Amino acid sequence: MARSLRILLAFALVALLAACGGQAAAPTAAPATVPAAPTDAPTSRPTVAAAEEPTVVPTAEPAATGPRRGGAVVVVQSSDPGSLNPAITTAGPVHTITDQIFNGLVGLDDQLNPVPELAESWEISADGTVYTFKLRPGVTWHDGAPFTSADVKFSFEEALLKFHARTRAGLENVLTAIDTPDELTVVFRLARPYGPLLQRLDVVEASIIPQHIFAGKDLQNNPANLNPIGTGPFKFVEYVKGERIVLERNPAYFRAGRPYLDQVIFQIIPDPGTALLALERGEVDYLGSVPGAEVERLKAMPELVVVPGYGGSGGSFCQITLIPNMTRPPFDTPEVRQAFYHALDRQLILDRVYFGQGAVSTGPISSQVEWAYSPAVLPYPHDPARAEKLLDAAGYPRDAAGNRLTVVFTHPSSFARLGEVLREQLKTVGVTLELEAMDMPAAVDKVFVQKDFELGVASYCNGSDPEIGVRRVYVSSNIGPIPFSNGAGYVNPEVDKLFDEAAALTDRAERAAIYAVLQRQIVDDLPYFWLVDSAGYRAYRATFDGFRVSAGPFLEEAHLITGDS
Amino acid sequence: MPLNSGRYLARRALQGALLVLGVLVFSFALIHLAPGDPIIVLAGDGGNAAYYAEMRARYGLDRPLPERLLRYVLAVASGDSGYSFSYRQPVFQVILSRAPATLLLMGSALLFAVVVGVSLGVLSALRPRTALDYGISVFTLVAAAMPVFWVGQVLIIIFAGRLGLFPVQGMISLRARHTGVRAALDALHHLALPALTLGLPQLALLTRLTRTSLREQLDEDYVRTARAKGLQERVIILSHALRNALLPIITVIGGQVGVLITGAALTETIFAWPGLGRLLLDAALSRDYPLLMALFITAAISVVVANLLTDVIYTLLDPRVRYD
Numbered sequence: 093m094a095r096s097l098r099i100l101l102a103f104a105l106v107a108l109l110a111a112c113g114g115q116a117a118a119p120t121a122a123p124a125t126v127p128a129a130p131t132d133a134p135t136s137r138p139t140v141a142a143a144e145e146p147t148v149v150p151t152a153e154p155a156a157t158g159p160r161r162g163g164a165v166v167v168v169q170s171s172d173p174g175s176l177n178p179a180i181t182t183a184g185p186v187h188t189i190t191d192q193i194f195n196g197l198v199g200l201d202d203q204l205n206p207v208p209e210l211a212e213s214w215e216i217s218a219d220g221t222v223y224t225f226k227l228r229p230g231v232t233w234h235d236g237a238p239f240t241s242a243d244v245k246f247s248f249e250e251a252l253l254k255f256h257a258r259t260r261a262g263l264e265n266v267l268t269a270i271d272t273p274d275e276l277t278v279v280f281r282l283a284r285p286y287g288p289l290l291q292r293l294d295v296v297e298a299s300i301i302p303q304h305i306f307a308g309k310d311l312q313n314n315p316a317n318l319n320p321i322g323t324g325p326f327k328f329v330e331y332v333k334g335e336r337i338v339l340e341r342n343p344a345y346f347r348a349g350r351p352y353l354d355q356v357i358f359q360i361i362p363d364p365g366t367a368l369l370a371l372e373r374g375e376v377d378y379l380g381s382v383p384g385a386e387v388e389r390l391k392a393m394p395e396l397v398v399v400p401g402y403g404g405s406g407g408s409f410c411q412i413t414l415i416p417n418m419t420r421p422p423f424d425t426p427e428v429r430q431a432f433y434h435a436l437d438r439q440l441i442l443d444r445v446y447f448g449q450g451a452v453s454t455g456p457i458s459s460q461v462e463w464a465y466s467p468a469v470l471p472y473p474h475d476p477a478r479a480e481k482l483l484d485a486a487g488y489p490r491d492a493a494g495n496r497l498t499v500v501f502t503h504p505s506s507f508a509r510l511g512e513v514l515r516e517q518l519k520t521v522g523v524t525l526e527l528e529a530m531d532m533p534a535a536v537d538k539v540f541v542q543k544d545f546e547l548g549v550a551s552y553c554n555g556s557d558p559e560i561g562v563r564r565v566y567v568s569s570n571i572g573p574i575p576f577s578n579g580a581g582y583v584n585p586e587v588d589k590l591f592d593e594a595a596a597l598t599d600r601a602e603r604a605a606i607y608a609v610l611q612r613q614i615v616d617d618l619p620y621f622w623l624v625d626s627a628g629y630r631a632y633r634a635t636f637d638g639f640r641v642s643a644g645p646f647l648e649e650a651h652l653i654t655g656d657s
Numbered sequence: 658m659p660l661n662s663g664r665y666l667a668r669r670a671l672q673g674a675l676l677v678l679g680v681l682v683f684s685f686a687l688i689h690l691a692p693g694d695p696i697i698v699l700a701g702d703g704g705n706a707a708y709y710a711e712m713r714a715r716y717g718l719d720r721p722l723p724e725r726l727l728r729y730v731l732a733v734a735s736g737d738s739g740y741s742f743s744y745r746q747p748v749f750q751v752i753l754s755r756a757p758a759t760l761l762l763m764g765s766a767l768l769f770a771v772v773v774g775v776s777l778g779v780l781s782a783l784r785p786r787t788a789l790d791y792g793i794s795v796f797t798l799v800a801a802a803m804p805v806f807w808v809g810q811v812l813i814i815i816f817a818g819r820l821g822l823f824p825v826q827g828m829i830s831l832r833a834r835h836t837g838v839r840a841a842l843d844a845l846h847h848l849a850l851p852a853l854t855l856g857l858p859q860l861a862l863l864t865r866l867t868r869t870s871l872r873e874q875l876d877e878d879y880v881r882t883a884r885a886k887g888l889q890e891r892v893i894i895l896s897h898a899l900r901n902a903l904l905p906i907i908t909v910i911g912g913q914v915g916v917l918i919t920g921a922a923l924t925e926t927i928f929a930w931p932g933l934g935r936l937l938l939d940a941a942l943s944r945d946y947p948l949l950m951a952l953f954i955t956a957a958i959s960v961v962v963a964n965l966l967t968d969v970i971y972t973l974l975d976p977r978v979r980y981d
Binding site: 164166171172174175182255256257258260261264312313314315317334335336357359360361362366367369370372373375530531532534535536541561564570572574576 | 740
């Protein structure tokens with residue numbers, strides 16, 4: 093039964109990948125495939141975005157027929173989304189589906205640069221506090237109503253800034269007013285210059301919802317949340333709870349000719365082993381996160397394509413991170429934290445627990461966020477002897493039994509495999525790790541809300557900008573009872589200041605310079621033990637192509653290449 | 658049924674209602690005292706403290722537990738079971754939409770277990786201490802010992818993966834979308850493995866029970882008398898002995914509804930079956946309190962009703978049984 097064993101192991105890994113607030117995500121270092129489909133080429137290029145738009149080099153594909161039209165794709169959805177309103181939730185299972193139905197003001201390309209979407213162009217005032225968006229004309233909602241600037245204003249004021257956790261936290265003190273001088277113009281007025289604004293306006297962070305459906309009604313328990321009306325490439329058809337969500341092609345989509353598929357079926361399959369077999373047997377076509385142990389076997393199957401990529405919306409560029417409680421012994425002592433980091437063999441953890449998928453972390457920003465990542469930080473090589481010296485110096489000598497101290501590792505049960513390896517490695521330096529496994533909500537409660545723990549763990553996801561997913565982990569203002577916040581209780585006023593400075597700049601190179609300083613400072617302080625910059629794999633039937641690597645609207649350019657669906 | 662058994666039933670129904678109320682209070686305390694809260698489901702991640710506080714207040718999560726319990730009981734009493742945190746819909750609607758799948762699965766599993774289990778038990782009882790009897794005995798021991806989630810995975814790997822005889826998961830073929838007779842056959846095809854998985858432990862239990870119970874009956878005087886009268890063995894066994902032997906079996910089946918609900922949670926997760934069992938698991942993991950409470954109450958009512966029905970059936974089958 094070697095196979096069932098593999099599937100059991102697969103369980104552990106997938107559950108682990110799903111660790112960041114329930115968002116199963118599998119980011120990648122570099123896109124492995126460039127979609128063969130033509131890229132978006134709006135007639136009027138945006139004034140600012142044009143400078144940042146990357147040149148997409150066409151692949152060696154013969155420029156013959158273009159993507160095939162028609163057919164249906166069945167996509168594995170690992171959990172029931174519940175309701176389908178993307179503007180009031182950050183939940184990954186919701187956004188995987190709604191990001192195909194809705195749009196943001198801007199899109200993000202595979203390098204995370206903003207590109208035109210509902211906004212066709214934008215201008216930024218010289219002082220960086222006024223953003224003027226020109227909306228794409230002629231866009232309609234799926235029910236036929238015209239899309240206007242009023243929808244944008246409504247979405248932000250009534251939904252996103254009230255109920256979308258990340259957007260509210262990031263923008264409520266930044267965005268002071270939204271003006272709509274005419275139906276196709278939206279003006280954002282900011283309290284201060286804010287560089288990452290455009291990165292926060294994509295469909296994941298700020299889906300635009302229809303005012304004419306929701307105006308004046310309760311957004312939380314609105315029946316319209318189960319019958320979503322968007323502007324995106326696919327229209328909602330039906331949602332059978334626990335079983336399926338069906339979308340169909342939006343023939344009136346503003347990017348003419350797209351999408352290529354007639355129908356998308358999300359099938360809810362909670363068990364990763366079952367989902368894998370269903371893919372192998374052809375019952376489903378696309379699996380967003382392949383269990384690590386299965387990747388090599390699947391790669392050998394000619395009917396499947398296995399590529400690195402994102403699992404879904406929301407959680408991208410995640411880092412498996414240990415959280416020492418800095419507010420109490422033993423981790424209030426810097427030497428103890430340094431000793432722990434030196435005692436851990438991160439390469440071995442990457443290889444044994446994560447099947448070599450990803451990279452060894454060096455600091456608070458994932459190496460996959462290439463523009464902001466800096467490797468110029470203090471390295472903490474695997475060095476048990478040094479760890480022992482540091483522990484001696486910190487006042488934790490070995491006792492008669494060879495034990496220096498005992499630490500409780502509070503973790504969601506999906507991190508059980510990691511816990512075993514950590515215990516093994518820490519034992520060599522005389523540290524006993526007690527494993528305390530619980531289910532995800534209980535572990536989050538204990539570590540982030542009750543703060544009653546010694547060593548915790550989380551998969552912190554960087555998101556499309558350090559301002560979205562990195563800042564929250566390190567600034568002292570985010571220590572409160574908040575899930576996936578500054579769990580260590582790390583306080584450094586200099587760090588707080590640098591995050592604010594980086595956010596106020598618009599230029600990426602200037603911001604990167606500040607993030608480099610930040611990374612050096614934070615790694616010196618060592619408030620967390622960053623283990624692995626996660627990467628994952630997705631797999632699909634070889635009859636398909638064109639799935640986008642990045643989160644968000646990954647189906648817009650997907651198409652069949654051969655045979656019938 | 659005589660008049661006073663009506664009074665008996667009324668008394669039992671009242672007891673049942675009190676039991677359900679007890680389950681309500683107990684499970685309310687249990688799930689609210691368990692660590693973890695539904696704030697991530699309600700509010701998502703990456704928010705600030707003000708937002709989480711606001712959402713806690715909005716859903717009454719910041720109030721003391723006794724007050725929340727009181728509000729809940731009053732709301733339920735007035736017919737309002739609340740909104741599910743994750744589905745943002747009245748929990749009643751959510752449960753109703755998932756119930757048919759579970760009823761189909763549990764019904765099929767039970768039917769399979771009763772038909773095959775009783776048959777094997779009779780075979781076993783009629784040929785005691787033969788190879789067949791021992792074979793069935795070993796089979797039932799193994800079947801009863803295997804955990805549901807393991808059996809499900811093994812069945813999938815062998816019959817769906819290797820042999821390709823059955824679909825791996827789901828309740829219908831989403832791509833084909835059959836209609837009419839073909840849709841029914843398609844559903845049956847999807848139902849086979851999960852029903853087998855869920856029914857297997859019940860089958861094992863019923864086989865053992867039938868064998869023991871029937872053996873006891875066959876040693877009774879009335880069987881000897883019947884044999885002395887020269888009745889056919891088939892008639893003796895089927896019309897006389899088995900009928901009496903089935904009485905304890907019915908009691909056991911009635912009591913197994915709770916076990917079936919537990920098994921359904923695992924079976925439905927493995928086979929991606931869109932029923933209540935998986936809903937229960939999802940609700941527990943996301944701390945969807947209103948949904949979880951409603952599911953507990955539904956399960957409690959089902960068990961109470963199943964037991965009540967068992968008692969009623971008992972009076973119909975056995976004229977000696979009288980409730981007063």
